[in-house]
Structures are given as C-alpha cells and as structure tokens.
Amino acid sequence: MLQQVSTYLYRRPRLILGLLLGPPMIYMAVIYLGSLFALLINSFYYLEEFTGLVVREFTLRTYAQIFEPANRDIFIRTAGMAAAVTIVDALIAFPLAYYTAKFASPRLKTWLIIAVTIPLWSSYLVRVYAWKLILAQEGILSWFISLVRLDGVLQWLLEIEAIGGSSLALSPIGMFLVFAYIWLPYMIIPIQTALERVPDSLLEASSDLGAKPLQSFRNVILPLSFPGVVAGSIFTFSLTLGDFIVPLALGNSKLFIGQAVFSYQGTGGNIPLAAAMTMGPVVIMLVYLLIARRLGAFDAL
Amino acid sequence: MTNPTPAIRFDQVSRHFGEVKAVDQTDLEIRDGEFFSMLGPSGSGKTTCLRMIAGFDRPTAGHIYLYGQDVSDLPPYERDVNTVFQDYALFPHMTVEDNIAYGLMIKGVPKPERIKQADEMLDLVRLPGFGYRKPSQLSGGQRQRVALARALINHPKVLLLDEPLGALDLKLRQQMQVELKNIQREVGITFIFVTHDQEEALTMSDRIAVFNEGRINQVGTPAEIYETPASPFVAGFVGTSNLISGEAAKRLTGSQQMFSIRPEKIHLGSVSDEPDNNMIFMDGVVRDVVYLGLFTRYLVEADGGIDLVVVEQNLKTTSMDVLSAKGRKVRLRWHKDHISRVGG
Numbered sequence: 001m002l003q004q005v006s007t008y009l010y011r012r013p014r015l016i017l018g019l020l021l022g023p024p025m026i027y028m029a030v031i032y033l034g035s036l037f038a039l040l041i042n043s044f045y046y047l048e049e050f051t052g053l054v055v056r057e058f059t060l061r062t063y064a065q066i067f068e069p070a071n072r073d074i075f076i077r078t079a080g081m082a083a084a085v086t087i088v089d090a091l092i093a094f095p096l097a098y099y100t101a102k103f104a105s106p107r108l109k110t111w112l113i114i115a116v117t118i119p120l121w122s123s124y125l126v127r128v129y130a131w132k133l134i135l136a137q138e139g140i141l142s143w144f145i146s147l148v149r150l151d152g153v154l155q156w157l158l159e160i161e162a163i164g165g166s167s168l169a170l171s172p173i174g175m176f177l178v179f180a181y182i183w184l185p186y187m188i189i190p191i192q193t194a195l196e197r198v199p200d201s202l203l204e205a206s207s208d209l210g211a212k213p214l215q216s217f218r219n220v221i222l223p224l225s226f227p228g229v230v231a232g233s234i235f236t237f238s239l240t241l242g243d244f245i246v247p248l249a250l251g252n253s254k255l256f257i258g259q260a261v262f263s264y265q266g267t268g269g270n271i272p273l274a275a276a277m278t279m280g281p282v283v284i285m286l287v288y289l290l291i292a293r294r295l296g297a298f299d300a301l
Numbered sequence: 302m303t304n305p306t307p308a309i310r311f312d313q314v315s316r317h318f319g320e321v322k323a324v325d326q327t328d329l330e331i332r333d334g335e336f337f338s339m340l341g342p343s344g345s346g347k348t349t350c351l352r353m354i355a356g357f358d359r360p361t362a363g364h365i366y367l368y369g370q371d372v373s374d375l376p377p378y379e380r381d382v383n384t385v386f387q388d389y390a391l392f393p394h395m396t397v398e399d400n401i402a403y404g405l406m407i408k409g410v411p412k413p414e415r416i417k418q419a420d421e422m423l424d425l426v427r428l429p430g431f432g433y434r435k436p437s438q439l440s441g442g443q444r445q446r447v448a449l450a451r452a453l454i455n456h457p458k459v460l461l462l463d464e465p466l467g468a469l470d471l472k473l474r475q476q477m478q479v480e481l482k483n484i485q486r487e488v489g490i491t492f493i494f495v496t497h498d499q500e501e502a503l504t505m506s507d508r509i510a511v512f513n514e515g516r517i518n519q520v521g522t523p524a525e526i527y528e529t530p531a532s533p534f535v536a537g538f539v540g541t542s543n544l545i546s547g548e549a550a551k552r553l554t555g556s557q558q559m560f561s562i563r564p565e566k567i568h569l570g571s572v573s574d575e576p577d578n579n580m581i582f583m584d585g586v587v588r589d590v591v592y593l594g595l596f597t598r599y600l601v602e603a604d605g606g607i608d609l610v611v612v613e614q615n616l617k618t619t620s621m622d623v624l625s626a627k628g629r630k631v632r633l634r635w636h637k638d639h640i641s642r643v644g645g
Contacts, residue, residue: 208383
C-alpha cells in the first residue's frame with residue numbers, strides 16, 4: 001500500500017512539488033501577505049473625528065496626517081535610533097563574527113555561537129526590564145560610573161536635549177543601549193554566515209598578491225561579507241523601527257513608531273492611522289534595500 | 302644568463318603539526334629559472350613546502366632562503382613570490398581584469414597602466430577580450446589561465462603552482478602542460494610546480510623532487526628519476542617498477558642488493574630462447590593479460606614465486622594473439638644495463 005503510494009508519487013514529480021510547497025505557499029499568500037494587504041487597505045480609510053468611527057472609503061488624508069509635525073518627528077526619531085543601533089551593532093558584531101568564522105577552533109566556535117544565542121532563549125521582556133534595573137538611577141551602571149568618577153560625563157550626556165533624560169533608564173541613551181544589546185545576535189549571525197562562505201584561499205591569494213591585512217579586509221573580506229552585513233542590518237533596523245516594548249519601558253514622553261501604532265490602534269481606536277504608520281517602516285525598508293542594491297551589496301551573492 | 306644563487310634554498314626545514322611531521326629536516330635547492338616539480342602522494346609534505354615558500358605557513362625549524370635572503374619569517378605580502386592556487390582563488394566580486402590587476406592596484410599603479418598590463422597578460426594566457434567577464438562566467442580552463450595571469454603580472458622572482466591542473470579534464474590538462482611550459486620559457490621565471498601526477502611531472506619539469514612522508518627521497522632530472530630511482534618508493538611511485546631482492550637478486554645478478562627493472566625493458570620470449578651473456582633470463586608462466594590497445598600488460602609469475610609486470614607494445618600482435626598468452630610458459634629477458642640498484 002505504502003509502496004503503491006510512493007510509486008504513484010514517484011511518477012508524478014509535479015504532484016509531489018504541489019503537496020510539499022502547497023501548504024506553506026497558501027499560508028504565505030493568505031495569512032502573511034493577506035494580513036499585510038489588509039493593513040494596506042485600512043491605511044486608505046480614515047477616522048471620522050467627530051463620531052470616532054472608521055469611514056471605509058478610499059482617501060489619502062490618513063497619510064497626510066503622517067506628515068504633521070508631531071508624527072513626522074516620530075518617524076525621524078525612530079529612524080535615527082534604528083540607524084544608530086544598526087551602525088553600532090555592525091561595528092560590534094563584525095570583529096566577533098570574523099573571529100568566530102576565521103580563527104576560532106571548532107570547539108571554541110561552538111561555544112561562541114551558543115554564547116551569542118543564549119540571550120535569545122530567555123524572554124525578551126525579562127531582559128528589557130533587567131536592563132531597566134541596570135540603568136536605573138540607583139542601578140549598577142550608575143554605581144560603576146560614579147566609582148570611576150565619570151558621573152560628570154554621564155550628567156552632561158543626560159542633559160543633552162535630544163538624547164538625555166532624568167536618568168539612563170528614562171532616556172534615549174538608555175533605549176539605544178538596550179536596543180543595541182537586544183538585536184546584536186541578529187547582526188552577528190548573518191555576518192558570521194557570510195564570512196564562513198569566504199574561502200580562506202581568497203585571503204591567502206590577496207596577501208600573496210601583496211595586500212597587507214587592512215587592504216585584504218577592504219578589498220576582499222568586506223565586499224564579500226557585505227551581503228551578511230546588509231542582512232543583519234535589515235533585522236536590526238526593522239526590529240528597532242517596529243518595537244514598542246523598549247520605548248514603553250525606557251522612553252519618555254517622546255513617542256516612537258511602535259508606541260504610536262500601539263496607542264492608535266488600542267486606546268485611540270484609529271486603525272487607519274495605525275495602519276498608515278505601519279506602512280512607514282515598510283516603505284523605509286524598501287528604500288533601504290534599493291539603496292543597498294544600488295551600492296552593490298548583493299552582487300557577491 | 303642565470304643567477305648562480307639558488308632561487309629557493311631549504312636549510313633543515315621542518316614543519317610539524319603537533320605529532321605529525323608534515324615536513325621533516327629537509328634540504329633543497331631550486332635553481333634560478335628552472336621548472337621544478339615537487340612530486341609525491343597526498344600527505345607527503347609537498348604542499349606544505351609550497352605553502353612555506355609562499356609564506357602561508359611557517360617552518361617550525363630551519364630556514365628558507367629566496368635568492369639568498371632569509372624569508373622564513375616574512376608574511377606573504379612581503380615576499381616576491383606569487384601563487385596559482387589549486388582552486389584558483391579568483392575574487393568572485395571582481396571582473397577578470399580587476400582580478401589580474403589586483404597586485405598592481407595594491408601597489409598603487411594608476412588605472413590606465415593597470416588596464417594596459419592586464420590586457421597584455423590576457424594576451425599571454427590567450428584570453429584576449431575576456432577582461433570584463435566575471436570569474437563565474439568562465440570555464441575551469443579559463444579560470445586557470447586567469448589565475449596564472451594574476452600571479453604573473455607582478456613579475457615575481459618565483460611562481461608557485463599548487464596542483465593547478467588537477468581539476469581539468471585529461472585533454473585540457475595535456476594542452477595546459479605544454480602551454481605552461483611555453484609560458485615559463487617566455488617569462489623566464491622560476492616555476493615550482495606541485496603535483497601528485499608523475500606523468501605530469503615527467504613531462505614538464507627540468508628537475509623533480511620526489512616526496513614521501515615528509516622527506517625528499519630523490520632530486521633529479523626526469524630521466525634520472527625514472528631510470529635510476531634512489532629508493533623503492535621512487536621506483537614504485539614514478540612509473541611502474543619490478544623490484545627484486547634477496548636470493549632471487551643474488552641468483553640473477555650476483556648481489557643480494559635490491560634492484561628495479563622497468564616493465565617495458567623486459568622482453569617476453571619463448572622457453573627455447575638461447576641464453577646470452579649480456580642478458581638476464583628468468584622463466585615463468587603468464588598469469589594475467591590486460592589488453593590496453595596501444596600496449597599489453599602481462600603479469601608473469603616467475604620462478605621462485607616472484608610476480609613481474611611486463612609491458613609490450615602491440616606492434617604486430619592483435620588482441621586475439623595477446624589474450625591467448627594466458628597460462629603460457631615464457632622466458633623473460635632483459636639487458637644487464639637496464640637494471641637499477643635501489644637503496645640499501
């Protein structure tokens with residue numbers, strides 16, 4: 001019986017393909033893309049201010065709201081944070097990924113990969129609130145900073161209007177630290193994977209042809225691992241763009257996109273504006289990917 | 302007008318990986334301008350020697366001299382040596398032209414000059430007009446030529462080739478053997494060629510070093526290596542050899558010392574052949590016959606239970622003739638001068 005089924009299928013490769021790919025494709029099309037599409041549709045409706053009801057007719061006035069100064073600031077603030085987090089994560093992740101991929105012994109490599117992924121095993125909320133304690137005014141970081149007598153510098157940083165706040169736990173600086181920490185594994189892993197795929201013989205060839213280590217890095221390693229950096233930055237950038245937990249836990253009155261969406265669709269009941277604001281990060285990511293492709297980030301794929 | 306200083310000199314060079322002696326106390330001199338092959342089975346230390354000359358590996362003991370200069374501890378980018386890699390190691394994100402001009406770019410040669418020289422190199426390796434392609438658009442043989450051009454553009458003092466023909470099919474390999482040799486003559490650079498293919502080494506080299514288990518067994522011209530192998534290993538690895546020692550050797554030659562006799566030097570005669578003072582005779586029975594078109598290989602069990610391989614060209618015989626020889630009693634004979642005393 002089983003053999004008959006397998007023989008039947010063996011003779012019909014297209015049927016096998018359909019059976020294997022069908023369910024995930026249906027899931028992808030209906031649930032995943034479908035909900036994105038629903039979001040898109042909703043962003044073209046608008047909320048009647050007076051009645052507080054959603055009017056289901058096509059309009060661009062919800063999108064116009066995004067460009068009001070308050071909302072525009074939210075976008076700029078969030079994109080700026082996402083960019084800063086991405087750049088710093090890339091700078092931290094690259095040396096670590098490079099060491100793991102090219103120098104660590106197989107044993108050490110296993111341990112390093114485990115060490116990078118361990119934080120992902122525990123709840124993200126727990127880690128955010130743990131950081132809140134670390135960054136609190138009476139927390140361990142402030143204690144350490146005053147121990148090395150740098151509290152003047154911290155005070156000065158916190159007094160800067162754009163990034164400061166009453167304490168690290170309630171400031172963009174604190175949020176930045178937490179974001180950079182939380183998303184770091186998502187940057188390390190793609191970069192490491194990309195570096196693993198660069199054969200050692202290419203580095204040998206480069207140095208054989210007279211390139212000093214820095215020149216080999218710039219001409220061979222960086223271009224060939226850049227797709228990994230871009231992949232990692234897609235994670236860190238988009239995750240920061242959409243996050244609302246960290247701003248909620250550590251932010252002040254200045255909103256981030258995720259927070260705004262959260263409050264518009266919840267307490268505000270303004271689903272169209274929430275949807276339109278969600279399309280914002282999608283557009284930003286599309287533009288980002290187009291620029292990355294222009295720069296040749298995917299040429300070596 | 303060759304330089305009397307050796308291009309490469311190994312002075313008691315060892316490279317140990319923990320317990321494993323990849324290369325052990327090796328002395329070697331490679332002359333200026335020669336085509337030198339390092340021949341041996343995998344794991345014999347030939348590639349490690351090459352990597353130490355290039356600078357990818359450092360000796361654990363001893364010194365390596367490049368034209369008299371001790372380079373043992375210099376990084377690869379400070380040695381005037383270039384390498385053609387086994388997997389070619391072309392940069393996949395660069396065009397052929399940028400690959401070839403890489404060394405010049407690193408040196409800071411201006412772009413127009415780089416392009417001009419890269420084009421000359423493409424002509425030398427007979428790939429004109431291929432500059433704008435990416436390595437992924439080339440065949441194995443073409444990539445091999447690009448790798449060669451990239452290494453030669455810097456005019457290194459020594460060019461290292463790490464089994465560069467290994468990935469090519471037989472026809473292309475034979476064609477590249479001739480071409481490599483021609484290019485070497487044209488540019489006049491010392492070539493050091495690593496291979497496990499004895500035929501390739503015999504075809505191309507001025508001299509060959511035969512490696513076995515981290516040591517060099519013999520250094521010599523192809524003819525010397527083939528005709529007077531210095532060890533049983535060399536006799537067996539380079540071509541096929543019949544090795545005879547002990548009592549049988551004493552009976553045939555008057556000395557117990559081991560000797561080798563090449564299969565093609567043995568004549569397969571009939572038992573009625575008359576003895577002759579210049580010849581060595583041995584009686585036996587043909588145990589197996591392999592017809593190979595151009596020639597036939599016989600396995601003969603000679604008196605005393607010694608198996609000998611004999612090769613005869615099929616000048617007049619047909620496959621029917623040779624295959625019927627199986628089981629026949631034969632008298633083998635070969636000239637006294639054709640034996641070679643091997644080792645101790």
